[in-house]
Amino acid sequence: MSSQLETLNEWVQATARRTRPDRIHWCDGSDTEAQALTELMLASGELIAINPTTHPDCYLHRSDPDDVARVEHLTFISTQQRDAVGPNNHWMSPHDAHLKMDALFDGCMQGRTLYVVPYCMGPIDSPLSRCGVEITDSPYVVANMRLMTRMGQAALQRIEREARFVKGLHSTGELNPERRFILHFPEENLIQSYGSGYGGNALLGKKCHALRIASWQGHQQGWLAEHMLIVGIENPQGETHYIAAAFPSACGKTNLSMLIPPASYRRAGWKIWTVGDDICWMQPGADGRLWAINPEAGFFGVAPGTSRKTNPNALAMLTHDTIFTNVALTNDVQPWWEGLHDGQPAIDWQGRTFDPANGPAAHPNSRFTVRADQCPSWSSHAEDPQGVPISAIVFGGRRANLIPLVFEARDWTHGVLAGASMASETTAAATGKVGVLRRDPMAMKPFCGYNFGDYFAHWLSFDRPGAKLPKIFHVNWFRKNQQGDFLWPGFGDNLRVLEWILGRCHGHTGATETPIGFLPRIQDLNLHGLNLDPAQLESLLHVDPVAWGEELQGIGEYLADYGEHLPQQLELARQGMADALDAERP
Numbered sequence: 174m175s176s177q178l179e180t181l182n183e184w185v186q187a188t189a190r191r192t193r194p195d196r197i198h199w200c201d202g203s204d205t206e207a208q209a210l211t212e213l214m215l216a217s218g219e220l221i222a223i224n225p226t227t228h229p230d231c232y233l234h235r236s237d238p239d240d241v242a243r244v245e246h247l248t249f250i251s252t253q254q255r256d257a258v259g260p261n262n263h264w265m266s267p268h269d270a271h272l273k274m275d276a277l278f279d280g281c282m283q284g285r286t287l288y289v290v291p292y293c294m295g296p297i298d299s300p301l302s303r304c305g306v307e308i309t310d311s312p313y314v315v316a317n318m319r320l321m322t323r324m325g326q327a328a329l330q331r332i333e334r335e336a337r338f339v340k341g342l343h344s345t346g347e348l349n350p351e352r353r354f355i356l357h358f359p360e361e362n363l364i365q366s367y368g369s370g371y372g373g374n375a376l377l378g379k380k381c382h383a384l385r386i387a388s389w390q391g392h393q394q395g396w397l398a399e400h401m402l403i404v405g406i407e408n409p410q411g412e413t414h415y416i417a418a419a420f421p422s423a424c425g426k427t428n429l430s431m432l433i434p435p436a437s438y439r440r441a442g443w444k445i446w447t448v449g450d451d452i453c454w455m456q457p458g459a460d461g462r463l464w465a466i467n468p469e470a471g472f473f474g475v476a477p478g479t480s481r482k483t484n485p486n487a488l489a490m491l492t493h494d495t496i497f498t499n500v501a502l503t504n505d506v507q508p509w510w511e512g513l514h515d516g517q518p519a520i521d522w523q524g525r526t527f528d529p530a531n532g533p534a535a536h537p538n539s540r541f542t543v544r545a546d547q548c549p550s551w552s553s554h555a556e557d558p559q560g561v562p563i564s565a566i567v568f569g570g571r572r573a574n575l576i577p578l579v580f581e582a583r584d585w586t587h588g589v590l591a592g593a594s595m596a597s598e599t600t601a602a603a604t605g606k607v608g609v610l611r612r613d614p615m616a617m618k619p620f621c622g623y624n625f626g627d628y629f630a631h632w633l634s635f636d637r638p639g640a641k642l643p644k645i646f647h648v649n650w651f652r653k654n655q656q657g658d659f660l661w662p663g664f665g666d667n668l669r670v671l672e673w674i675l676g677r678c679h680g681h682t683g684a685t686e687t688p689i690g691f692l693p694r695i696q697d698l699n700l701h702g703l704n705l706d707p708a709q710l711e712s713l714l715h716v717d718p719v720a721w722g723e724e725l726q727g728i729g730e731y732l733a734d735y736g737e738h739l740p741q742q743l744e745l746a747r748q749g750m751a752d753a754l755d756a757e758r759p
C-alpha cells in the first residue's frame with residue numbers, strides 16, 4: 174500500500190473508533206453501488222421515486238424543515254492566528270474547535286454506515302485538479318457527491334499517486350440546529366461538518382473544499398478559487414471566448430452559464446457553451462493568460478424560477494437521473510416549483526397537501542442535482558486538462574438601485590476594487606433574512622477561507638510583467654423601476670451585454686467614459702428584437718453622481734474594516750473614483 178493510502182486508511186480507522194459506525198463502505202463510484210444506495214434510500218424514505226414515465230431515475234429528497242440552506246453563522250475557519258481569517262469569517266481556535274467537534278462526533282455513527290468517498294475536484298487528469306476524501310454517514314450525500322464530483326476508484330488512484338488530499342468528515346448527527354457546526358482547518362487540510370445534511374453544509378467537495386480550503390491553498394500557491402461560472406461564447410465566425418462571472422448565491426450563475434441566445438442571435442449563429450455554473454479555479458498559464466477549470470462535475474442548482482422560458486437547457490437536463498431536494502410534487506408525482514409554469518402543485522416540499530396558506534409549495538432554496546454532461550450546452554472543452562483561457566471577468570450582484578446594467582473597469586486594480594465593492598441583496602441560499610443589502614466582495618463573503626484584505630492583495634498580485642489579464646466588468650440584471658419591476662429582461666437577453674463585453678475585450682466596441690468606468694452608449698448595444706422603451710434603457714445605464722458618492726463612502730468604510738491587511742492601492746483607486754465623481758457633481 175502506498176503511504177497516501179496508509180494515511181487514508183489510518184484516518185478512516187481512527188474516525189471509525191470515534192464515531193462507532195456499524196459498517197464501513199468504501200465507495201467505488203460504480204453503477205451497481207449507486208443502485209444499491211438508491212434502493213436503500215427508497216426503503217428508508219430518504220428518497221421518493223418521481224414519475225418514472227416523465228422522469229426516469231429521478232428522485233425527491235425532503236430535508237429536515239430546519240435544514241434547508243447554508244448556515245453562515247455556524248460556519249467557522251479555525252487557524253492558529255485569528256488575524257489569518259479576517260473580519261469576514263467566524264474564527265475558532267484549533268484547540269476549541271477540535272474539542273467541540275470531537276465531542277459531537279463521539280459515537281455519532283452508531284447504527285449507521287460510514288461511507289468513505291474519494292473524490293477529485295476537476296478533470297481527473299488535470300494538473301489544476303485537487304483530490305479529497307469525504308467520510309459521511311449520509312447515503313444522500315454519497316449520491317450527490319457521485320453526481321457533483323469525479324467520485325470513486327479513479328479518484329482513489331490519483332490520491333495514491335499524489336502527495337496529499339483534503340480530509341472531510343461529515344455526520345448528519347441529530348439535525349439539530351443547536352448542534353450544527355461547519356468547521357474548516359486550512360492548516361490541517363481538514364473539514365469537519367456536523368448536524369446538517371444539506372447542500373453546501375454537507376457536500377464537502379463543494380463550498381468547503383473547492384472554495385474555503387482551495388482559496389487558502391490558492392493564496393499560498395499562486396492561483397485563485399472563485400465563486401464563478403465559466404461560459405464559452407461562440408460568435409458567428411466560429412470563435413469561442415470564455416467569460417468567468419461571480420454572482421452571489423441565487424443571483425444567476427447557473428442561468429448565465431447555460432443561456433439560450435435571443436432569436437436574432439441564434440439566427441446569426443451565436444452559441445453558448447457551459448463549462449461551469451458555480452466554482453472556477455484559475456491560474457496564469459505559460460502564455461500569461463488566466464486558464465480556468467470547473468472543479469465540479471455536476472450542478473446543484475436553484476429550482477424555483479427555472480422554466481421553459483427562463484432556462485430551457487436546465488429543464489431539458491432535469492428529465493432523467495436527477496435528485497430533487499425540497500421541491501413540490503404534482504398529482505402525477507412530477508417535480509414542481511414556483512416559476513415552473515407547467516402543472517400544479519399537489520404536495521408541498523414538506524410532504525403536506527399543498528395549501529397556499531403554508532407558503533410556497535417548493536422551498537425557495539429547493540435544488541436539483543444533476544451531472545453536468547446532461548446539459549445540452551455542455552462544452553466539449555469542459556474537461557480539457559489545461560482548462561479554458563478567460564477573456565473577461567464579470568462581477569455582479571442583486572441591486573435594485575444605483576448600479577448600471579454594465580460597466581467596464583479602467584484597469585486591473587480598478588476591476589479588483591469593483592469586485593471588492595460588490596454588494597447584493599441576501600437570498601434564500603443561506604438561512605437568515607432575505608433581501609437585505611450586504612457587502613459581498615467577489616461573491617466570496619461566505620466562501621473566502623482567509624482574510625479578505627490578503628485576498629484583495631492576492632488578486633492585485635496577478636498584475637505583473639508578462640501577464641495578459643482579462644478585462645474586468647460589473648453587471649446588474651436586477652435594477653428595478655419605481656413600481657418594483659425589473660428594468661432588464663435578463664436571462665437569454667444577457668447575451669447582449671456579454672457581446673458588448675467581448676467587443677470591449679477585442680477593442681471593437683464603443684463606450685463612454687464615466688467616473689465609475691466605461692459604459693455602453695445605447696448605440697453600442699445590440700438591441701435587435703428587444704422591445705425596450707428608450708427611457709427604460711436610459712435608467713438602466715444611468716450613473717447618479719450623488720448616490721455614487723455616497724456608495725463610495727460606504728465602500729471606504731467597509732474596506733477600512735480590513736485595517737492593515739487592506740492593500741493601499743485599492744484605497745487609492747477608490748479615492749480616485751471619488752474625486753472624479755466630485756468633479757461631475759452639479
Ligand code: GTP
Nearest residue numbers: 422423424425426427428475477478602650663664
Ligand atoms: P447558487 O447555486 O446559489 O450559487 O445560485 P446561482 O448564482 O447559480 O443562481 P441561479 O442561476 O440559480 O438563479 C437564481 C434565481 O435568480 C433564479 O430564481 C433565477 O430564475 C433568477 N435569475 C437568474 N438570472 C436572472 C436574470 O437575468 N434576471 C432575473 N430577473 N432573474 C434571474
Ligand code: SPV
Nearest residue numbers: 243372373379380422602
Ligand atoms: C450557494 O449557496 O452558493 C450554492 C448552494 O451553490 S450550496 O451548495 O448550498 O452552497
Ligand code: MN
Nearest residue numbers: 421422423451
Ligand atoms: Mn453557489
